[in-house]
Amino acid sequence: MVKTNDPDTNNISSEVKAKFNGFIEPFFSEHYRESCYPGLIFHQGKRKMLQINVPAKDLPTLLQAKPSKDNDPDSGKNRPEVKGHAEEIKDYVVERAKADKPWVLGTITANVDQQHIKIQELGRGICIVVIPNGVKLDITDGQHRKSAIHELIFSDESHLISHDDFAITLILEGDKRQCQTDFRDMAQTRQLDKSLLLSFGKFEGRVGITKNLIEQVRMFKEKTEKIKASPAKQLIYTTNYIARFVSYVFADDPNNQLQDIDVEQSSEALGECLNQFFSKCRDTHDISESKEKPTINQVAAFKEYSILGMSVGLEVLGRLLHCTYDKDRKYFDVDKVSQLAQLDWSRKNSLWENNIVRKAINSDKKVYRVSNSPSAVKDAVVAVKTTLGWI
Numbered sequence: 001m002v003k004t005n006d007p008d009t010n011n012i013s014s015e016v017k018a019k020f021n022g023f024i025e026p027f028f029s030e031h032y033r034e035s036c037y038p039g040l041i042f043h044q045g046k047r048k049m050l051q052i053n054v055p056a057k058d059l060p061t062l063l064q065a066k067p068s069k070d071n072d073p074d075s076g077k078n079r080p081e082v083k084g085h086a087e088e089i090k091d092y093v094v095e096r097a098k099a100d101k102p103w104v105l106g107t108i109t110a111n112v113d114q115q116h117i118k119i120q121e122l123g124r125g126i127c128i129v130v131i132p133n134g135v136k137l138d139i140t141d142g143q144h145r146k147s148a149i150h151e152l153i154f155s156d157e158s159h160l161i162s163h164d165d166f167a168i169t170l171i172l173e174g175d176k177r178q179c180q181t182d183f184r185d186m187a188q189t190r191q192l193d194k195s196l197l198l199s200f201g202k203f204e205g206r207v208g209i210t211k212n213l214i215e216q217v218r219m220f221k222e223k224t225e226k227i228k229a230s231p232a233k234q235l236i237y238t239t240n241y242i243a244r245f246v247s248y249v250f251a252d253d254p255n256n257q258l259q260d261i262d263v264e265q266s267s268e269a270l271g272e273c274l275n276q277f278f279s280k281c282r283d284t285h286d287i288s289e290s291k292e293k294p295t296i297n298q299v300a301a302f303k304e305y306s307i308l309g310m311s312v313g314l315e316v317l318g319r320l321l322h323c324t325y326d327k328d329r330k331y332f333d334v335d336k337v338s339q340l341a342q343l344d345w346s347r348k349n350s351l352w353e354n355n356i357v358r359k360a361i362n363s364d365k366k367v368y369r370v371s372n373s374p375s376a377v378k379d380a381v382v383a384v385k386t387t388l389g390w391i
Contacts, residue, residue, distance in 0.1 A: 027120060027128045035062060039129040039170075041121065050119070050170040052129050056161045060150040063110060063168075064136040065143035086147035093152065097160040105149075107167040108142030111182070113174030129170070137170065140182050193229040195239040205258040206250075210243045212267035219278040219288040223299075233296045236287075236303065241311040246270070248318030249325065265330055273321065273332040280341035283308055308345045312356050312372035319381045323390060339388050351387060355379035 028036050037052040054062060065081070089105070096103035118130035131137070139146055145166075152161055173179060201207035214220045225231040225238040244254040249270060250261060258266075278288040283306040287294050294302070299309075307313035317340070324336040343349075347357050347368060356376045357368050385391045 024128075031118075031130045034133055035131040037129050037131075039119075039127045041119070041125045041127050048114070048172045050127070050129055050172070052168050052170060053165045054168055056149060056153055056164050056166060059146060059166060060153055062131065062137055063108065063139055063146050065139045065146060081143060081147070086144045086151065089144055089148035090152050093148065094157055094160060105145050105166065106142070107169050108145055109140040109169045109171065109182075110137035110142075111140050111171040111173045111179050112137050114172040115174070137168065138179065140171065140179060193227065193240075194243075195225055195229060196227045198239045198243050199226045204263060205261060206243050206246045206256070208263035209246050209250075209258065209261070209267045209270065210239060212263070213242060213246065213271055213274070214239065216267065216271035217274045217278070219274065219284055222293060223287075234293070234299055236294075236299055236309055237314070238311075241314050244311070245314040245318040248315060249321045252319060252322045254315070262330075269330050269332060270321075273324075273337055276334070277317075277337055277341045280338060281308070281343075281345065283345045305347065306345050307347055307352060307356065307370065310370060310372075312370060312377060313345065315372070315377050316356065316380045316384070319377065320384055323385065336388075336390075340384075343384065343387075351383055352380055355383060 024038075035058060037054060040051040042049055042051065093103055093105070112131075112135065116135045117132070120128040120130070122128065149161065149166065152158060171179075171182065173182070198207055198210060203211065214224050214226070220237060220242060223236045224242065225235045229238065229240070231238050247254050247256045247258060250256070250258055250266065275288075278284040281288075283302075287298070287302060303309035308317065320340055321332065321337070324333040324340075325331070326333070344351070347370070356371050356379075358371055358376075359368055382391070
């Protein structure tokens, strides 16, 4: 837990603290049978709002969700609950807390009619917020977080968050239609691209391996888009492409998070394997071994020529490398990796025909489209293994 009373950062004298405590204590004593919290007042969007921090044990009784039911949006103030989402949040908190690792849940936003609470303004935007017994704060945003905390508080693992507080932004609004509008407005945030989420992910499992490979593998280094869903013109891959590839290599499953794998050992083994592969492969040798960044034209030509410049090419390669990996020895078969490197990975190779590379329908010209469907990838892998005599 971070301490905030470090002498280097907190130079308020004990005398001033004593005076402040003496001043503020009567407010809490007067309202000891009600919910009473220090708060901050601010104004936004032509409305008055409050910020309070609430102990975990108070949340289940203080907050209430009013989700819409059935097919009637007007039956509540926010969306229907998404099945399983609260459980996911609870599992996240429990997993991190048990491992003694940091975790965070975003601020919960709620609304209440100002007439139903007491605000004792102390000046400079500081106040005491008194919420009488029986008054509920209606959740505008954060119903799943509240449900997760509720379940955890009433479980055998409540001790994991018993000393934690949760921030609530309180909109002083009693009009139901305006509350629904507030929810809609808050819900219109742009979903983060998978590459950015992975880039900010915990350094463990496939996320840790992916981050290491982006720096260790010459074909990936400075050629990978780490934020957006699609690579910029001068980049070849995305973090998400590589993460799926990593899961294919070690688990033959693009969604496996590889939680129990040794990140550094696996990164080193796969990094050496890939540097060997990309160096020996005719399609990738020039880009991989060059000390200069490829130009936009070079990147475009590579993507147009080779399936290794596409996500589907990495998926095929990942599934094939899975066949070369010895889990017990943490080792990739060098000879088999060399066999893969000697293949023709260009789109024109008949090996990919009618699996991931298919002739465009209704076209007399030799125009091809690339398919990344699971069945197409599976057929491509079988075709390679058959050609190389692996099956």
